[in-house]
Amino acid sequence: MIQTPGRILGVSALALIFAAGLAEPALAQQAAPAQAAAQAQDPSQAPQMQLAPQTERALVNRIVVRGNQRIDQTTVLSYLPIQPGDTIDAVTIDVAVRTLSRTGLFADVQIGLQANGDLIVEIAENPIINQVTFEGNKALAEKKLRDEVTIKPRGIYTRARVQEDVGKIVELYRLSGRISATVTPKLVQLDQNRVDVVFEIDEGPETGIAAITFLGNKAFSDSDLRQVMVTKQSSWWRLFSTNDNYDPNRLDYDREQLRKFYTNRGYYDFRILSSVSELKPDNGAFGVTVTVDEGDRYNFGEIKVVTENDRLNADFLQLLLPIRKGDLYESDRIQAAVDTLTFAAGSAGYAFVEINPTYRADPETDTVNVTFNVREGQRVYIDRINVVGNTRTLDSVIRRELMVGEGDAFNRSLVERSRNNLRALGFFKDVKIEETRGSAPDRSVVNVTVEEQPTGELSVGAGFSSVDSFVLNLGITERNFRGRGQNVVARAEWGSLRQQIDFRFTEPKFMGRDVRAGFDLFHIRYDLSKYSSYDYRSTGGGVRVTYPLNGYANFSTRYFLKDDEVVIPFGYCGSGVGGGSSALCDQAGSFINSSAGYTLLVSRLNDPVRPTRGWSASLRQDFAGIGGDVNYIKTEADASWYYGIRPNWVVSVQGQAGYVSGWNGDPIRINDRFFKGGNTFRGFETAGMGARDLTTTDALGGNFYAIGTVELTLPNMLPEEYGIKTSLFADVGTIGKLDDRYLVDSATGLRNPNIVDDLALRAAAGISIHWRSPMGPIRFDLSKVMAKEDYDKTETFRFSTSTQF
Numbered sequence: 001m002i003q004t005p006g007r008i009l010g011v012s013a014l015a016l017i018f019a020a021g022l023a024e025p026a027l028a029q030q031a032a033p034a035q036a037a038a039q040a041q042d043p044s045q046a047p048q049m050q051l052a053p054q055t056e057r058a059l060v061n062r063i064v065v066r067g068n069q070r071i072d073q074t075t076v077l078s079y080l081p082i083q084p085g086d087t088i089d090a091v092t093i094d095v096a097v098r099t100l101s102r103t104g105l106f107a108d109v110q111i112g113l114q115a116n117g118d119l120i121v122e123i124a125e126n127p128i129i130n131q132v133t134f135e136g137n138k139a140l141a142e143k144k145l146r147d148e149v150t151i152k153p154r155g156i157y158t159r160a161r162v163q164e165d166v167g168k169i170v171e172l173y174r175l176s177g178r179i180s181a182t183v184t185p186k187l188v189q190l191d192q193n194r195v196d197v198v199f200e201i202d203e204g205p206e207t208g209i210a211a212i213t214f215l216g217n218k219a220f221s222d223s224d225l226r227q228v229m230v231t232k233q234s235s236w237w238r239l240f241s242t243n244d245n246y247d248p249n250r251l252d253y254d255r256e257q258l259r260k261f262y263t264n265r266g267y268y269d270f271r272i273l274s275s276v277s278e279l280k281p282d283n284g285a286f287g288v289t290v291t292v293d294e295g296d297r298y299n300f301g302e303i304k305v306v307t308e309n310d311r312l313n314a315d316f317l318q319l320l321l322p323i324r325k326g327d328l329y330e331s332d333r334i335q336a337a338v339d340t341l342t343f344a345a346g347s348a349g350y351a352f353v354e355i356n357p358t359y360r361a362d363p364e365t366d367t368v369n370v371t372f373n374v375r376e377g378q379r380v381y382i383d384r385i386n387v388v389g390n391t392r393t394l395d396s397v398i399r400r401e402l403m404v405g406e407g408d409a410f411n412r413s414l415v416e417r418s419r420n421n422l423r424a425l426g427f428f429k430d431v432k433i434e435e436t437r438g439s440a441p442d443r444s445v446v447n448v449t450v451e452e453q454p455t456g457e458l459s460v461g462a463g464f465s466s467v468d469s470f471v472l473n474l475g476i477t478e479r480n481f482r483g484r485g486q487n488v489v490a491r492a493e494w495g496s497l498r499q500q501i502d503f504r505f506t507e508p509k510f511m512g513r514d515v516r517a518g519f520d521l522f523h524i525r526y527d528l529s530k531y532s533s534y535d536y537r538s539t540g541g542g543v544r545v546t547y548p549l550n551g552y553a554n555f556s557t558r559y560f561l562k563d564d565e566v567v568i569p570f571g572y573c574g575s576g577v578g579g580g581s582s583a584l585c586d587q588a589g590s591f592i593n594s595s596a597g598y599t600l601l602v603s604r605l606n607d608p609v610r611p612t613r614g615w616s617a618s619l620r621q622d623f624a625g626i627g628g629d630v631n632y633i634k635t636e637a638d639a640s641w642y643y644g645i646r647p648n649w650v651v652s653v654q655g656q657a658g659y660v661s662g663w664n665g666d667p668i669r670i671n672d673r674f675f676k677g678g679n680t681f682r683g684f685e686t687a688g689m690g691a692r693d694l695t696t697t698d699a700l701g702g703n704f705y706a707i708g709t710v711e712l713t714l715p716n717m718l719p720e721e722y723g724i725k726t727s728l729f730a731d732v733g734t735i736g737k738l739d740d741r742y743l744v745d746s747a748t749g750l751r752n753p754n755i756v757d758d759l760a761l762r763a764a765a766g767i768s769i770h771w772r773s774p775m776g777p778i779r780f781d782l783s784k785v786m787a788k789e790d791y792d793k794t795e796t797f798r799f800s801t802s803t804q805f
Contacts, residue, residue, distance in 0.1 A: 056089060058087065059117055060087075060119045061084060061118060062118055063080065063119045063121060067125070068125065070193070071123075079099060080121065097110075097111055105125065105156060106124060107124045108123065109121070126156050127157045129153055129156070130195060131197075132151055132153060132196075132199075133198050134199050137203065139176060140172065140173065145199075148165075148169060149168060157197065169181075173204075175247055175249070178203050183201050185198070185199055186199075208245060208246065209232065209233050209286055209288060210233070210234065211233060211287050212229065213287070215289065215292070216293055217294060219297075220261075228257050229258070230250055230253060230254055230257065231250050231288070246285075251277065258272065262292075262294065263329070264332050266299070269293075269298075270295050271292070271293045272292055272293075274290075275291075276291075296363070298366050299326055300323055300329055301367030301368055301370075302369040303323050304372070305318040305321070305374060306374065308374070320344055321340060321341070321372075329368050337357070341355050341372060343416075345374070345376065345412075346415070348411075353374060354374075354375040355374050357371065380410040382404060383406070383438035383444060384445050385399070385404075385447075391452055392480070393428075393452065393485070400514075402418040403551065410444055415433050415435070418433060419432075419433045420607065423607075424608040426479055427450075427479065428452060429452070429453040433446060434447050435447070486506065487504070487505070487506040488504070488505055489504040490502075499525045501522065502523070503522075504519070515546070517546075518543070519544070521541040522539070524536075525538075531688075531698075532687060533568065534568050534584060536566055538562050539562060539563050540563060541562070542560030544556060545557050552602055553603075554599075556598065559595070560595055560596075561593070561628075564671055566590075566670060566671055567588070573588070581695065581754075581755070583755055584700065591630050591669070592627075593628055595622050595623060595628075598621060614642055615639065615641040615642070617637070618639075621633065621636075631663050632663065633660070635659050635660070637658070638654065638656035638657075639654070648714065649712070650713040652709075652710075652712075652713070655709075657705065660703050660704075667742070668739055673701030675702075676689055676690060676705055676733070677793075678800075681733060682731055682781045682783045684764070684794050685793040685794065687701070689735055689762050689789075689792050690702045691757040692791050693754055694754045700738060702735040702736040703736075704736065704759070705734065705735040706734055708732050709732075712727060713726070713727040723771060724771050726768070727768050727770070728765075730763070731763065732763040732787075736760075738755075738757050756791055762785075762789075763785070765783070767781075780797075780799045782796065
């Protein structure tokens with residue numbers, strides 16, 4: 001007969017029937033389930049018999065299944081490739097046994113045909129797993145191990161799956177730096193054909209990296225090359241890093257990093273001759289030796305662009321390349337050039353352009369000639385746009401941000417701008433726009449895949465900072481109200497410096513048009529007694545409208561009506577020695593401020609959230625005096641420029657200036673002046689720079705300011721998930737220029753010597769640390785003042801918190 005204990009064994013009962021004419025059942029062996037399990041563990045115990053000729057055939061009258069306990073007979077028959085009435089031979093039975101065995105449901109399968117035509121299928125079911133446990137694991141959490149293995153409680157036990165999981169656990173330990181870890185699986189037999197699977201783990205010691213040595217390097221030192229590698233030498237201070245554990249996969253990645261490092265510095269024919277890892281005699285650490293051949297340093301030679309026809313002009317494309325003859329050879333610039341050509345071709349409507357760079361090195365001149373072969377393909381039109389992944393945001397909200405539509409010519413530049421528009425909404429964690437071939441060669445399908453993120457926020461918190469001392473806040477924010485993209489903010493905040501209540505609503509597509517409209521209601525109080533002896537209170541509201549001028553510029557208008565009140569402490573303005581500043585006493589009282597203004601914003605940043613290239617600029621003006629008690633014109637302008645030196649090294653240069661002047665004979669009130677310092681000019685206290693009354697030390701602000709900032713964001717070697725960014729900064733600027741009436745002593749008509757107002761240069765430099773903490777964004781500033789006036793108030797350290805709405 002035929003039987004299978006994990007593989008096909010024995011002979012066909014059909015052969016016995018025809019050879020010996022047996023009237024007895026053809027099941028020569030009826031192994032009990034326990035025997036089948038034993039044979040499954042050791043196939044050599046199964047009898048070996050000579051197979052009968054495969055040409056003899058017999059008719060199956062009916063099929064009888066035996067040995068099934070948990071699996072229904074109909075399930076077994078559904079897998080069996082034999083039906084009553086079929087004529088079978090030894091080959092057919094062999095196929096049937098293999099088919100049932102491959103289901104993984106059975107530990108043993110035996111099939112035989114009786115003389116009366118009954119086909120007997122004798123099976124031994126695989127056990128059911130009751131539970132899976134781990135013993136001896138300390139370095140890795142049990143949850144991590146459970147996520148790795150494939151066998152689960154109530155699943156079917158097979159030896160192959162257990163051995164596969166053993167390999168996965170060993171690999172997991174190997175990646176965590178425990179190269180000598182071993183895993184032994186054990187079974188605990190239970191009743192009703194159930195088993196417990198126990199993985200006994202011997203984790204072994206951590207295997208570190210004792211030393212990383214380089215041979216053949218001349219241009220760069222060993223320490224330079226070690227900085228390139230992710231793998232690090234084991235040191236006592238690397239307590240929270242696993243990069244000093246031996247991992248062959250990580251070393252493969254490091255070899256590629258070394259190759260990129262050299263080829264990006266002109267070494268076109270750099271090679272790694274060998275990389276050898278040797279385990280130390282105590283099995284505690286590996287020594288890694290990398291042998292390199294640096295080769296010569298190359299420059300770019302002839303740079304050409306070749307196209308198949310004139311639909312894409314090769315000369316024009318060559319002008320776009322970021323590579324010139326004589327430049328130092330850098331492999332990354334090749335990819336940058338390919339991206340540039342792909343983007344240019346996509347902007348011309350060729351979505352599926354193929355660009356293949358070919359190289360020809362000249363060792364005699366140490367140059368590399370590069371030819372970019374451009375295969376245009378057909379001009380492509382958008383057949384369909386699919387929006388996927390939006391579970392809450394309406395399709396219309398997403399589609400209205402797209403700058404391409406169905407039927408339009410494909411334009412990669414517009415597609416990229418569409419992606420930036422969607423990311424700038426803040427509704428999505430990730431946005432991907434991909435194109436695939438459509439119903440015809442000149443058609444493409446654009447798939448917009450978004451991953452939603454929470455847009456509502458209920459914040460109840462308390463904080464302390466060197467700015468506000470303490471802050472209590474309660475806020476409700478919904479940036480995607482009803483999935484329509486509407487923004488609603490209701491906030492109450494109380495701190496030692498500022499208390500405010502406000503409500504804001506914004507409709508991004510007012511009346512179905514590309515116009516953003518909204519309104520604001522607010523009540524704000526600033527207790528500035530610590531910096532200048534007054535309180536400022538403002539209650540009012542306003543409306544605003546924003547519309548785009550083009551893809552890069554927005555123009556917004558606004559109108560606000562508010563009641564501003566300046567409160568001076570009782571007795572501050574009394575006569576006699578120690579009386580308050582005349583420049584402040586004139587400000588007391590309540591005034592209606594009715595103002596209209598506009599903002600012009602231009603942004604050419606490569607990323608609206610975390611820019612690394614590009615610039616942006618804005619101009620703001622407000623005109624007060626449309627009714628009300630206050631008349632002034634306030635103008636502010638700012639500009640920013642970003643340049644990414646490397647992925648984690650970004651230089652930014654920012655400049656801002658403002659000027660406010662009264663009209664109709666009105667001076668500028670203290671609450672409408674500019675105050676700088678603290679978060680707006682590091683190294684100085686809030687309102688710590690600018691005009692000041694030397695007698696009362698009250699800050700008086702200024703009608704004019706100009707500030708410039710240079711900042712370098714640099715890596716801090718901390719994991720990205722910590723949310724900590726570090727930057728070096730330098731701030732330089734000035735503030736002052738009060739109205740003349742506040743600089744003159746009203747009693748004498750001469751300049752008041754107690755009021756200083758010098759447009760002197762201030763400067764500070766230092767380091768800032770930004771942390772996206774669970775409590776909200778926190779910033780630490782450590783500053784060194786480089787230039788100041790004697791009456792300025794400075795600070796060395798500041799930390800502050802903010803809540804995003």
